[in-house]
Amino acid sequence: MRTERTGTHRPGHFRLITWIQLAFAVAAVVLIVYAADIAWGDIPRLSDGKPDLSGYYDTATITPFERRGSSEEFLSAEQAEQNARRTALGLAAGSANQDPDREAPPVGGDGSGGAAGNVGGYDSFWVDPGENNFKIDGKYPTSIIIDPPSGRLPEVTEAARERRRAAFRLGGDYGRRNDGTAWWYPGPGPYDNPEVRPYPDRCLSGFGSTAGPPMLSTLYNNHKRIVQTPGHVMILTEMVHDARIVRMNGEHAPDDVRRWFGDSIGWWEDDTLVVETTNFTDRPNFARGTRDMRVVERFSRLDEDTVLYNFTVEDPNVWERPFTGQYAWQQTDEPVYEYACHEGNYSMFGILGGARRMEREAMEKAAADSGD
Amino acid sequence: MNNLKRTCVAALCAVPVLVGVKASAHHAFGAEFDPNRPLILRGPVVKIEWTNPHAWFHIEHTNEDGTKTVWMVEAGTPNTLLRRGIHRNSVPIGTQVVVDGYQSKDLSMRANGRNMTFANGQTMFMGSSGTGAPRDGADPTEGATADEQKKLDAAKEADSEKEKE
Numbered sequence: 401m402r403t404e405r406t407g408t409h410r411p412g413h414f415r416l417i418t419w420i421q422l423a424f425a426v427a428a429v430v431l432i433v434y435a436a437d438i439a440w441g442d443i444p445r446l447s448d449g450k451p452d453l454s455g456y457y458d459t460a461t462i463t464p465f466e467r468r469g470s471s472e473e474f475l476s477a478e479q480a481e482q483n484a485r486r487t488a489l490g491l492a493a494g495s496a497n498q499d500p501d502r503e504a505p506p507v508g509g510d511g512s513g514g515a516a517g518n519v520g521g522y523d524s525f526w527v528d529p530g531e532n533n534f535k536i537d538g539k540y541p542t543s544i545i546i547d548p549p550s551g552r553l554p555e556v557t558e559a560a561r562e563r564r565r566a567a568f569r570l571g572g573d574y575g576r577r578n579d580g581t582a583w584w585y586p587g588p589g590p591y592d593n594p595e596v597r598p599y600p601d602r603c604l605s606g607f608g609s610t611a612g613p614p615m616l617s618t619l620y621n622n623h624k625r626i627v628q629t630p631g632h633v634m635i636l637t638e639m640v641h642d643a644r645i646v647r648m649n650g651e652h653a654p655d656d657v658r659r660w661f662g663d664s665i666g667w668w669e670d671d672t673l674v675v676e677t678t679n680f681t682d683r684p685n686f687a688r689g690t691r692d693m694r695v696v697e698r699f700s701r702l703d704e705d706t707v708l709y710n711f712t713v714e715d716p717n718v719w720e721r722p723f724t725g726q727y728a729w730q731q732t733d734e735p736v737y738e739y740a741c742h743e744g745n746y747s748m749f750g751i752l753g754g755a756r757r758m759e760r761e762a763m764e765k766a767a768a769d770s771g772d
Numbered sequence: 773m774n775n776l777k778r779t780c781v782a783a784l785c786a787v788p789v790l791v792g793v794k795a796s797a798h799h800a801f802g803a804e805f806d807p808n809r810p811l812i813l814r815g816p817v818v819k820i821e822w823t824n825p826h827a828w829f830h831i832e833h834t835n836e837d838g839t840k841t842v843w844m845v846e847a848g849t850p851n852t853l854l855r856r857g858i859h860r861n862s863v864p865i866g867t868q869v870v871v872d873g874y875q876s877k878d879l880s881m882r883a884n885g886r887n888m889t890f891a892n893g894q895t896m897f898m899g900s901s902g903t904g905a906p907r908d909g910a911d912p913t914e915g916a917t918a919d920e921q922k923k924l925d926a927a928k929e930a931d932s933e934k935e936k937e
Binding site: 591758 | 874
């Protein structure tokens with residue numbers, strides 16, 4: 401800014417013109433800061449200017465992974481509200497008061513299906529699958545999958561179909577047939593060791609692809625925590641404290657290195673964090689995929705309370721084409737509690753101990769029978 | 773550190789009935805609990821473990837012969853319980869509860885606690901549905917709601933897919 405100097409300089413006394421220039425300078429600075437604030441919006445940012453994704457999130461949603469029934473792309477606001485009310489009603493009903501003088505449930509099981517396995521289990525007291533549909537830009541999508549436009553997974557390759565048919569022919573629990581070793585076991589598979597149980601039962605990784613990638617909403621423990629630094633982004637999944645580490649601007653590990661959550665590298669495209677994951681094992685968390693799966697996730701902020709989680713999955717071994725899905729992660733004040741999975745894994749004792757008891761009983765019975 | 777020592781006691785061999793379940797999902801209740809050993813527990817809470825993913829309620833049950841046995845019953849996650857209005861001070865030690873469920877297959881003192889209430893039958897759920905009226909004529913011991921069942925089915929399918937590969 402050019403300062404005019406005319407005539408004699410009188411010390412201690414500013415000229416009027418200098419005051420005006422000063423006023424303009426201050427106004428200009430204020431305008432620049434204001435404009436910058438509008439351009440950047442109310443998104444929190446780190447000192448390097450990148451959006452700050454750090455925080456705790458509740459990723460639960462009642463919106464299904466694939467579109468069901470109607471081919472509508474969005475719910476109306478009334479439908480979304482109705483869904484929320486229905487969910488709340490179900491929760492209340494599932495937690496209704498009981499008869500204080502009730503008797504034990506029936507011998508032979510109570511007939512409950514699904515994971516409750518005829519003995520009952522996951523009622524409202526247990527589950528936290530979400531309370532409402534997620535909203536993006538004021539609209540309520542009817543599915544997490546947005547491409548294909550049908551909201552459903554793409555066609556499966558013939559090779560994948562054949563693999564599933566082969567597994568189905570094996571039959572039984574997890575495709576494992578009782579090979580005769582556990583002759584005493586009436587079910588499909590001998591529970592001889594922990595390694596025949598799925599990862600969640602072994603406290604190795606969560607179910608429902610909660611850590612993925614891609615990371616999906618599941619029955620409970622839907623909290624996530626993101627810690628972001630310039631060099632790495634860490635995404636902690638509450639269930640089994642699965643922690644994914646994304647190396648910013650890194651390179652993928654060699655092809656013979658396989659990781660439980662795949663190998664993730666990240667970079668910024670404007671205000672979007674892009675994460676590419678490859679190098680999966682033969683049992684990725686997203687169980688429909690194979691070791692050759694490639695997942696590209698995009699994290700961006702919709703506002704200071706919401707992160708948009710978008711993902712594209714391709715696996716030529718399984719699907720004819722890639723598919724894309726997205727949903728909103730809500731910032732939450734609820735923390736991710738420490739996950740003491742192994743310490744509280746009494747379930748494994750019950751499952752394997754129960755199998756050993758049945759084995760002993762069968763052997764004693766066989767011995768008694770042969771003695772007749 | 774859990775130091776359970778189980779002594780397998782010879783008893784009637786119960787055949788587990790996996791009703792319509794080709795592949796069990798997480799926790800595999802059908803694999804862990806015995807549908808032929810139902811029980812009803814009544815007694816004070818003597819200990820609560822507030823752990824993630826499951827809180828554990830220890831309940832002292834008085835047997836028919838007057839002896840007392842402490843049973844362990846599983847509950848929800850801390851965040852789930854908090855949303856239901858239950859925090860670590862909601863159920864003081866000594867609170868009388870009633871639990872019906874099925875015993876663990878290894879015959880340990882563990883049950884799946886399919887219905888845990890206070891002694892008067894009142895549910896532990898203290899959150900508000902926000903809608904007022906409960907489902908008329910609904911049997912609260914029915915299985916999951918439609919949305920919960922979808923999640924259960926998805927989890928089951930995901931696990932079964934994984935195991936098939």
